[in-house]
Amino acid sequence: MAKLEQLSELLVSEISQFEKTVQRLEKIQKEKIGLDSEAFEKLLLEHQEKMKKDLSQYATEMKELGGKLEEAKAYPIWALIVFGVSIVLNAVFIVMVFRDFAG
Secondary structure: OOHHHHOOOOOOHHHHHHHHHHHHHHHHHHHOOOOOOHHHHHHHHHHHHHHHHHHHHHHHHHHHHHHHHHHOOOHHHHHHHHHEEEEEEHHHHHHHHHHHHOO
């Protein structure tokens, strides 16, 4: 019997909550609150266009930067070869000088 009373109380509570919700919805409907999303959609489209423009500009700048990096080298290859050869020749001369002093 206690279970039946608990279930009845729960049912009455749920019904009263439902009635309150229905009353709130009726109140909102009477006030005719409308959602105007035109301004938001316009703003969103403007933002989307700006993002597309910025993305294309970014892609162009990255292509230009890539081209410049391809052309630019820290040291030309001929300079590296001359530097390497000079190191080897200096090592040979140093060895020759030490042989003369040692011998």
